[in-house]
Amino acid sequence: MNKTDYDRALFYTHRSEWDNLLILMVRTEDQFLSKKIERFLHAYHFEHDYKVVENYLYSLLRYLDHAAEMSSQDLYLYG
DSSP: OOHHHHHHHHHHHHTTOHHHHHHHHHHOSOHHHHHHHHHHHHHHHHOSOHHHHHHHHHHHHHHHHHHHHHHHHHHHHHO
16 A cells, blocks of 8 residues: 555545546556545536535545555554
């Protein structure tokens, strides 16, 4: 796991830098992160119901929180 990918995704999402988030989606090796970003960006651009967009955003943020926590534990155990 690459913790910087999660930090970048959180930063880009917070700053609404969708182009950079798209580039991260393509470059990351974490397929779950890539899919979460893809679903959120698709909903953001094409969905008319804000509740759906909100659900995909929260799903992405929950995954980022979980993945960052797991990578921190890995650093603690193996670092």
